[in-house]
Every structure is written in structure tokens, then in C-alpha cells.
Amino acid sequence: MNILLWHVHGSWTTSFVQGPHRYLLPVLPDRGPDGIGRARTWEWPDRVVEVPAERLRDQDVDVVVLQRPHEYELVRDWLGRTPGVDVPSVFLEHNAPDGDVPLTPHPMRDRPNLPIVHVTHFNSLMWDCGSAPTTVVEHGIVDPGARWTGDIGRCAVVVNEPIRRGRHTGTDLLPDIADALPLDVFGMRVEKLAEHLGLALDRCRTYEDHPQDRMHDALARRAVYLHPMRWTSLGLSLLEAMHLGMPVVAVASTEAARAIPPGAGTVTASTAELREAVRHYAADRAAARAAGAAARDAALARYGLARFLSDWDAVLKEAVS
Template sequence: MRILLWHVHGSWTTAFVQGSHDYLVPVLPDRGPDGVGRARTWDWPASVTELPPAALREQDVDLVMLQRPHEEDLVRQWLGRRPGTDLPAVYLEHNSPDAAPCTQRHVLADRSDIPLVHVTHFNELFWDNGRAPTTVIEHGIVDPGARYTGELDRAAVAVNEPGRRGRIVGADLVETFLPVAPVDVFGMGAQEFVASRVATAGLPADRLAGYSGIETQDGMHTELARRRAYLHLTRWTSLGLSLIEAMQLAMPVLALATTEAIAAVPPGAGAISTDVRQLARRLAELMAEPELARACGQAARAAALERYGLKRFLADWDVLLDGLAR
């Protein structure tokens, strides 16, 4: 099957393109949001081909995966075909509703021609999906391997643009953990966020550091795994793939008991709670007892491999895609 999809979410797409299909991704000269092309920081197989819009019209596309509302118009413009009518289509919703939980209607809510796929049961529950046919295909990731060493007595957070996203991603909670252990923040905008907090709040620079320049996902995984524990502080999200990656790295994780994290993180993997002080106390224990941290990390890895393994993820997608292509 030849599948057209946009490079929107790098970690998710990296897992999806490991399947047995051929994948077409649009590319534009500026590699902007509608034409990022092939990944440059993730490892993608040769079955992924980047093509400019002018070349897409000549391609035999079997199915299009929509991930943003305006992509339907792009398909009409670039391929001259209507998704759901003369081209099989599926709409993948990565996110939880951001405007009005429980009452926000999905853009496909009034349609039944394009199946709507959610990546978590939480998302399916909280979106108003209307009459759109829905299903859930939970995340799966490429196993990064059990790299955990925990050699650094520091905690890790991985989140993009913490300064802009603020409370949503728990940026305000990072400082809660500093009396217990130094915290390293990884991701786009991490260095700017840390510099701002150090300057405005007078935080000690040796206990809060930011890392934004790691070139590859593989390199980030190695660095994360050197920290003693992983903090998942996002209040409202679908389910951060960085959390699953940390678990498969065999890191102990301390997570807010919000959204889908409740289903993803078993208690033996570290701790999960809405009480940030409880998470801080658990972090102190992991800092004092490296072997306890290692045992929690092994439990985290086992749980993440079982629920978010790549083989199950690709098999679930093949069942759906085969049905749509018939």
C-alpha cells in the first residue's frame, strides 16, 4: 500500500513508517510545517519517499492519512482527489481537546466518511466525536534499548517549548524538585526556559540545566538514560511519547496521574500521583537508593514493552488500513 502522510509528529511517524508499506511525505523548499519531508533526526527506512506537491499528482496513492484539518484541502489541491470520496482516508488525532474538555467537538464530528483514530482511550473519551466512526490505536515506539545507567544524581525532563507552553506541560513544577535533586530539561527551547528561570527566580544554575542542541533522537536517549529518574510533569496531554521512551530506556519514572498516564505507568515503575510533594519524596528515595531506582526502571521497561511495543502497534494499524483499502 502507498500511503500519503505529512511529517507532523516525528516520534509517532518514526514508529509508523517501520511498517511494510510505502510512505510518501510531502516536501517543500523551506521544509515548513506542510512540507517537512523525511526526518533528519530520526532513523527512517528507505520505504519513505519525500516528494514535492507537483510530483504527488502522478503517484498512485492508495490511502491518505490526515492529521490536521487543512490537510484535506491540500489533498484536493495537490492530488486532485477528495479524501473519503475518491481516495480512502483516515484522520489521526494526536491531541486531547484543548479548548473545552468533554464538550469540544472534533472537526470530523459531523462526518461519517472518514474514520477517526485516537492514540489514547482518554482522547476518544474526552473529544465529542459526534457521528464520526472512531477507534483507538495506542502508541507504539521503536525500542531504544535498556540504556539506563542512572550514573548522574540528577532528574530528567523532556518537553518542547516549556517557556511558551507553561503550566500545560508542568514547567512551573520543575522547581518543586530542585531541593531534592538537580533537574536537566531536554527539548526545543529548554535552554532559553532555564536561562529565564535562573535569571528571574534566582535559581542556582548548577541545579537546573537546559539541553536543546542534541542532534539526534538516539543521542537524546543516551543522555536521558544517564540521569537517575525521569519526571513526567505534563498536566494536560494525549500521552507524551517521551514518557514511553523513558520507560523503555529502563528509567524509573515519576508521573502526574493525569490523562492517559494513569494507564501507562504502573506504580512499581517509580511513582504516579497528583500530589507533587509525594513525587518529590519518591525522587529523594530514588536518589538515595540507586538499586531501587534500577529495579523501578526494569518494571517501567517491562510495562512499556508489553503495552507500547512496535509489533502490536503496526499490527493494529495494518488491520485498519487493510479494511479501508478494500
């Protein structure tokens, strides 16, 4: 099957392109957001093919996976076909709704020929998709292996743009956590986070532009993983930390409670309990090791790559039938 999609979410796409299909990614000369092409920091198979935008009309496209509303018009302009009408298509929604939740209308609502695929059951519950057909394909992760050592007594956090996104990503919760255990924050645009939070640099170190495998090694050396998100979809970095065998501590919001079963870590809406859980796992290696092992087992069972690819194959086959 020839699948057209844009490189929007690198971690998600890394899992998606592990399937048996041919994946066509538009590329533009400036490699901007609508034409990034292949990843530079993830390893993708050769069946992921860059196609210049002006040559898309020459391609045999079996199905389109849309991920942003404006891609609907890009398909019409670049491919010369209308999604869901002239070419089988689905819309993949990565995000939780924003705005007037739970009344937020999905931008692709009420389109019977354009199924909407959500990545979490929480997102599916909260978006108003009207009469559009919907389904859920939960995340799948390329297993990085059990790597946790916890030999660095700090708390790992992965978050992109924590200053701009603020309360959505729980950035304001970090100083309280840093009182229990110093933070190592990985992600994009994190370099001024300590200054923004008024934290000394030894209490909040930041790391940018870590290639995926190096970041996994770095995370696995930290004592505990913190997922402070108040209102996002389910961060793939949380699932990766669970695959690594890390004890995880998470804000009880959106999909976190479903992703982290009892025994695999701590999920709570209490800031005091978040702080105490981080301190507990850092101090008690046996408890941390047991929680990390349970987290890994849970992640492999629910967010394994084989199940993810099988679910997506079913969605795509239905779309082209």
C-alpha cells in the first residue's frame, strides 16, 4: 500500500513507518513544516520515500493520512484529489481538544467520508466529531529495551516548549518537585527554563537536541521519570520511559490513569503526593525497580509496536475498501 502522510510528529511517525507499506513524505526545498521529508534524528527504513511536492500528482497513492486541517487543501492542490472523495483518507488527531471543552468541535467533524482516528480514548471522548466516523488506535512504541539504572539521583522530565505552554505542560509544578529532587529537563526550547522558574541551575538542568537513542540512555540513568502534564494528549516520552523500565510519577489528567496501572508508578492530582512519590522512588531503589518493571510490562502489553501496526492496518484496509 502506498501511503501519503506528512512528517508532523517524529516519534509517532517512527512507529508508523515500521509497517510493511511504502510511505510517501512530501518534501519542499526549505524543508519547512509542510515539507520536512525524512527524519534526521530517528532511524527510518528505506521504504519511507521523499517526494517533492510538485511530483505528488505522478505518484500512485492508495490512502492519505491527514494530521493537520490544512493538509486537506494541500492534498487538493498537490495531489489534485479531494480527501475522502477522490482518494481514500483518514484524519489522525494527535491532540486533546482545547477551548470550550467538552464542547470543542473537531475541524473535520460531520464528514462521513473522512474517518477520524484518535490516539487515546480520552481524546475520543472529549472531541465533538459530530457525524464523522471515529475510532481509536492507541500508541505503539519501538521498544528501546529495559535500560533503567537510576544511578543519577535526579528526576527526568521530557517536555517541548515548557515556557510557552505553561500550565498545559505543568511547568508551574516543577519548582515544587525540584524541592524534592533536582530536575533534568529534556526537550525543545528548554534552555531558559531554570531562569524562568527562578531555580538555581543545579536544581534544573536542561538538555536540547538529544538524538533519540542518546536521550533514552540519558533518561534511563535518572532515578525517576515525571510526567507533569495537565492538559495534553498522552506523551510518547512517558510511554518510552515506561518501556525503559523507569518508575514514573504522573499528574492524574487526560489519559495518564489509563496508561499507568496500579503498581507501575504513582498517578495523582495532589501536588504534595507528586513530590513525595518522586522523593520515595529516589530514596528506595527496590521500590523504584519494582515499579519500573511493572511499568515496562504494562507498556509492552498495551503500547507494543505489533498491536499498533496491526490496528493501523485494519484502519487503512477499511479506508480503501
